[in-house]
Amino acid sequence: xPTRTSRTAWKGSLEEGSGRVELSSSGAGAFDVSFPxxxxxxxxxxxxxxxxxxxxxSSCYAMQFSALVGEAGGTVESxxxxxxxxxxxxxxxxxxxxxxxxxxxxxxxxxxxxxARKAAEDAKATCPVSKALSGVEISLKAGF
Numbered sequence: 001x002p003t004r005t006s007r008t009a010w011k012g013s014l015e016e017g018s019g020r021v022e023l024s025s026s027g028a029g030a031f032d033v034s035f036p037x038x039x040x041x042x043x044x045x046x047x048x049x050x051x052x053x054x055x056x057x058s059s060c061y062a063m064q065f066s067a068l069v070g071e072a073g074g075t076v077e078s079x080x081x082x083x084x085x086x087x088x089x090x091x092x093x094x095x096x097x098x099x100x101x102x103x104x105x106x107x108x109x110x111x112x113x114x115x116a117r118k119a120a121e122d123a124k125a126t127c128p129v130s131k132a133l134s135g136v137e138i139s140l141k142a143g144f
Contacts, residue, residue, distance in 0.1 A: 006052075008033065021047065039087070039095075050097065054083040057129045061102055064127035068119040074111035079104065097136045105143035116144040 004026075010019035010033075018034040031047040038048040062081040069076050081104045088098035102124055108116045120142040124130055130138055 018046075021052070048087075050085040050087050053097070053129075053133070054085040054100075057083040057085070057100060057102065057127075057133070060127045060129035061104070061123055065104065065119060065123035068123050068126075069108055069111065069116065072111050072115050072119055074115065074119075075109045077107035077109055079106035097133070100133065100136055100138045101141060102138065103141045108144060113144045117142055120144070 002025075005024040006021060007024050008019050008021045011017055014035050018032060020030050021033050022030040032045065033048060034046055037044055037046040038050070043051070058081045061083070062079050065079065065081070066076045081102065084101040084103070086098045086100070087095055090096040104120055111119075120140060124138060124140045
Protein backbone atom coordinates (compact mmCIF):
# COMPACT_ATOMS: atom_id res chain seq x y z
CA UNK A 1 0.00 0.00 0.00
CA PRO A 2 1.25 3.52 -0.74
CA THR A 3 2.48 6.14 1.70
CA ARG A 4 0.95 9.61 1.43
CA THR A 5 2.77 12.82 2.36
CA SER A 6 1.85 16.31 3.49
CA ARG A 7 4.26 19.01 4.55
CA THR A 8 3.99 22.27 6.44
CA ALA A 9 6.19 25.34 6.10
CA TRP A 10 6.00 27.48 9.28
CA LYS A 11 7.44 30.86 10.25
CA GLY A 12 7.31 32.58 13.63
CA SER A 13 6.13 31.82 17.12
CA LEU A 14 3.04 29.85 18.06
CA GLU A 15 0.99 32.96 18.85
CA GLU A 16 2.18 35.17 15.99
CA GLY A 17 3.41 32.73 13.39
CA SER A 18 1.65 31.06 10.53
CA GLY A 19 2.20 28.33 8.03
CA ARG A 20 1.04 26.65 4.90
CA VAL A 21 0.20 22.95 4.78
CA GLU A 22 0.52 21.23 1.40
CA LEU A 23 -1.10 17.98 0.34
CA SER A 24 2.11 16.83 -1.33
CA SER A 25 1.22 13.36 -2.60
CA SER A 26 -1.90 14.40 -4.45
CA GLY A 27 -1.05 17.99 -5.23
CA ALA A 28 -4.70 18.68 -4.39
CA GLY A 29 -3.97 21.92 -2.61
CA ALA A 30 -2.16 24.01 -0.06
CA PHE A 31 -3.85 25.69 2.89
CA ASP A 32 -2.95 28.38 5.42
CA VAL A 33 -2.70 27.48 9.12
CA SER A 34 -2.21 29.58 12.26
CA PHE A 35 -2.69 28.89 15.94
CA PRO A 36 -4.81 31.98 16.69
CA UNK A 37 -7.27 30.96 13.97
CA UNK A 38 -7.02 27.30 15.00
CA UNK A 39 -8.21 28.18 18.48
CA UNK A 40 -10.84 30.73 17.37
CA UNK A 41 -14.50 29.98 16.69
CA UNK A 42 -14.21 31.22 13.07
CA UNK A 43 -11.50 29.79 10.84
CA UNK A 44 -11.50 32.79 8.47
CA UNK A 45 -10.07 30.95 5.48
CA UNK A 46 -7.48 28.85 7.30
CA UNK A 47 -7.54 25.16 8.05
CA UNK A 48 -6.32 23.34 11.15
CA UNK A 49 -5.03 19.91 12.09
CA UNK A 50 -8.51 19.17 13.47
CA UNK A 51 -10.20 20.00 10.17
CA UNK A 52 -7.68 17.88 8.28
CA UNK A 53 -8.26 15.00 10.70
CA UNK A 54 -12.02 15.45 10.22
CA UNK A 55 -11.56 15.22 6.44
CA UNK A 56 -9.45 12.09 6.78
CA UNK A 57 -11.89 10.50 9.21
CA SER A 58 -15.09 11.24 7.28
CA SER A 59 -13.65 9.92 4.00
CA CYS A 60 -12.12 6.81 5.60
CA TYR A 61 -15.36 6.10 7.45
CA ALA A 62 -17.42 6.45 4.25
CA MET A 63 -15.21 3.91 2.50
CA GLN A 64 -15.30 1.42 5.39
CA PHE A 65 -19.06 1.79 5.85
CA SER A 66 -19.61 1.19 2.12
CA ALA A 67 -17.48 -1.96 2.30
CA LEU A 68 -19.41 -3.31 5.31
CA VAL A 69 -22.79 -2.55 3.73
CA GLY A 70 -21.64 -4.50 0.67
CA GLU A 71 -20.52 -7.43 2.81
CA ALA A 72 -23.99 -7.43 4.44
CA GLY A 73 -25.63 -7.69 1.00
CA GLY A 74 -26.62 -4.06 0.63
CA THR A 75 -25.73 -1.21 -1.68
CA VAL A 76 -24.88 2.35 -0.75
CA GLU A 77 -26.86 4.54 -3.13
CA SER A 78 -25.61 7.75 -1.48
CA UNK A 79 -23.97 8.78 1.79
CA UNK A 80 -23.44 12.02 3.65
CA UNK A 81 -20.68 11.67 6.25
CA UNK A 82 -19.22 14.43 8.39
CA UNK A 83 -16.78 14.36 11.27
CA UNK A 84 -16.69 16.99 14.01
CA UNK A 85 -13.27 17.03 15.70
CA UNK A 86 -12.99 19.10 18.89
CA UNK A 87 -9.87 20.65 20.40
CA UNK A 88 -9.72 21.61 24.05
CA UNK A 89 -7.38 22.25 26.95
CA UNK A 90 -5.58 19.36 28.55
CA UNK A 91 -5.36 19.04 32.31
CA UNK A 92 -1.88 20.15 33.30
CA UNK A 93 -1.47 22.41 30.27
CA UNK A 94 -1.51 22.22 26.53
CA UNK A 95 -4.25 21.00 24.24
CA UNK A 96 -5.73 17.71 23.08
CA UNK A 97 -8.47 16.35 20.88
CA UNK A 98 -11.47 16.15 23.18
CA UNK A 99 -13.84 14.18 20.99
CA UNK A 100 -14.97 13.21 17.53
CA UNK A 101 -18.56 12.88 16.35
CA UNK A 102 -19.17 10.98 13.13
CA UNK A 103 -22.49 11.84 11.46
CA UNK A 104 -23.76 9.53 8.74
CA UNK A 105 -26.98 9.41 6.77
CA UNK A 106 -27.85 8.19 3.35
CA UNK A 107 -29.78 5.94 1.06
CA UNK A 108 -28.99 2.24 1.51
CA UNK A 109 -30.74 -0.51 -0.43
CA UNK A 110 -30.77 -4.27 0.04
CA UNK A 111 -30.54 -4.30 3.87
CA UNK A 112 -32.86 -3.08 6.61
CA UNK A 113 -32.24 -0.15 8.96
CA UNK A 114 -30.95 -2.41 11.76
CA UNK A 115 -28.32 -3.93 9.47
CA ALA A 116 -27.35 -0.45 8.26
CA ARG A 117 -26.95 0.75 11.86
CA LYS A 118 -24.81 -2.31 12.67
CA ALA A 119 -22.60 -1.60 9.65
CA ALA A 120 -22.36 2.04 10.78
CA GLU A 121 -21.20 1.03 14.28
CA ASP A 122 -18.78 -1.58 12.92
CA ALA A 123 -17.32 0.97 10.48
CA LYS A 124 -16.71 3.38 13.36
CA ALA A 125 -14.66 0.69 15.12
CA THR A 126 -12.82 -0.67 12.09
CA CYS A 127 -11.95 2.19 9.75
CA PRO A 128 -8.16 2.74 9.83
CA VAL A 129 -8.48 6.39 10.91
CA SER A 130 -10.75 5.43 13.83
CA LYS A 131 -8.14 2.88 14.86
CA ALA A 132 -5.38 5.50 14.66
CA LEU A 133 -7.46 7.87 16.80
CA SER A 134 -8.38 5.27 19.43
CA GLY A 135 -7.16 7.56 22.22
CA VAL A 136 -10.00 9.99 21.45
CA GLU A 137 -13.64 9.34 22.29
CA ILE A 138 -15.49 8.75 19.01
CA SER A 139 -19.27 8.82 18.92
CA LEU A 140 -21.65 8.11 16.07
CA LYS A 141 -24.91 9.66 14.94
CA ALA A 142 -26.50 7.53 12.23
CA GLY A 143 -29.74 8.31 10.46
CA PHE A 144 -31.21 5.41 8.46
